[in-house]
Amino acid sequence: MKHQEILTNYLAGFIQELSNSGVEDVVISPGSRSTPLALLIADHPKLKYHINIDERSAAFFALGIAKQTRKPVALLCTSGTAAANYFPAIVEAKLARVPLIVLTADRPHELRDIGAPQAIDQIHLYGKHVKWFVEMALPEQEKEMIDYVRTTATRAVHFSMQAPAGPVHLNFPIREPLIPILEPSAFTNMDSQPAVAVLQGQAFLPSREMEKICDRLQNIEKGLIVCGVIDDPKFVAAVLPLSEALGYPIIADPLSQLRSGHISDNMIIDSYDAILKDLQTDQQLMPDVIIRFGGMPVSKPLTKYMKRLQHTEHYIIEEGNEWRDPIKAGTHMIYSNEVMFCSDLTDRLKEKRMSRWLEMWQELNQIARETVMHEINDIQELDEGKVVIELLKKMPENSHLFVGNSMPIRDVDTFFHANHSNIRVLANRGANGIDGVVSTALGVSLYGESSFLLIGDLSFFHDLNGLLAAKMHQLNITIIVINNNGGGIFSFLPQTSEPKHFEALFGTPTDLEFSNAVEMYNGNYKKVESWNDFHRSIEEAIERKGLNVIEVPTNREKNVEVHRKMWTQVSTEIERYFQGSHL
Ligand SMILES: Cc1ncc(C[n+]2csc(CCOP(=O)(O)OP(=O)(O)O)c2C)c(N)n1
């Protein structure tokens, strides 16, 4: 058999198996060494490929597709720094538990470490940031090797999805010539069944352990369910009945997907960040038990509060075999599928419980929410927090809201109140980077019905390159850039007390005119001047489709002032509540 045939059969077997195992989308960046894989992927009858030239953006774009579809997405690039540019998105995918199949092409072994062009050491390139690394064998024709390449594909896809999901890396040494046979198609007679059927079980506790937990919780009235970053549609439907049965309110992070949708929001506490911000005393709010699901919540006041509760039993439930407890508050680490845990426990509990404790949280939430809204309603000028409230009013049902790090995600935490619009809120909260946010949001928008991105100016600048995907793939997205000309978050931090170097080191104003960049990518750009203007611009953007960027100019110092005034007002109201006759 000739080289070209061997190359084709071997790589086509691999690609067919990716598809058989559930991969539907591949993000490809152009290059030479990856030629045979790229051509065969493009030629596959089922796989959809998306070109993204900048590998850094490409990997975030793939991350966004995988987040939106909740399916593994493959990535392909050539050798050298191309592969290194995947790094930030891989780090994010690992921590955020997003399945990516990273395929890098490489020189064959005889051309390594001898100064060959575009050759870097790609073995374990991403270190511990991937779940699995395989240095693939060179293409061979024996059945055993075809079986090997196929089962490696199956394993890679399966492993990427197994809890905790994450990225896997397969490095492909490929010898020249690099052109595969495309006529007739290598896939014509290929089996569309996986080489090996993989069945995945789920972790759950034995019945007697569940019974013990149930007995314990039945005797505790003051409990809280804390839901951090978790994005499983079945979880929402499982945790709500549990909270009702226990009578424990749910502290719902915006990334728990519990703040939006066709759900009864009675049990949802969405204003905990404001409630706990300036809490004078924990006495009245001391729970006896906390049941926590998902990654750590965004809110710092919440994490500090949980950390302070030294005598509270604290159950952490999660399926992935990791230890997510940076506040070291856990008293029980329970490795169980979250949905199964909730359903099983709910089934064991007797009647629904209504308690004074629950009512108190509901009343506090109401007070905090109303105070926040009252403060916000008074604001006439453009304001960062108010953007969230005004945007929410205009977002259609079933939208996606991708949220940038820094102040946008914090403002969403504070101002994105429970609603019935069925909006899915996503963010890169694995490593909290301000890089790759535009590309991830564009990846989300690829199959999203209606997509929005709320992002700060520096984060927008960081991934301007990512906008090319919107132009190349005719994506529909409305990007709201909160332009406070620099890093607004730092104005909330202690370094503000060192004015000498503050602007140079932290404020970092760029004075960029974004309209030029947006126009370069055929996007529509609008800098708004009033709330009316903002509302109209959103409506027009939804109508127009394509790439729409709406800039909201704000001021960093003023933003701190508004936030502080609001928090003070909320704590005054909370104190008044506790001093009153309500208890
Ligand atoms: C890749 C990366 N670099 C640096 C940081 C540190 N950082 C966190 S927030 C921030 C400023 C972000 O500014 P902007 O996007 O304008 O949001 P704002 O703070 O104004 O809300 C920086 C530099 C980070 N999180 N990620």
Ligand SMILES: [Mg+2]
């Ligand atoms: Mg900013």
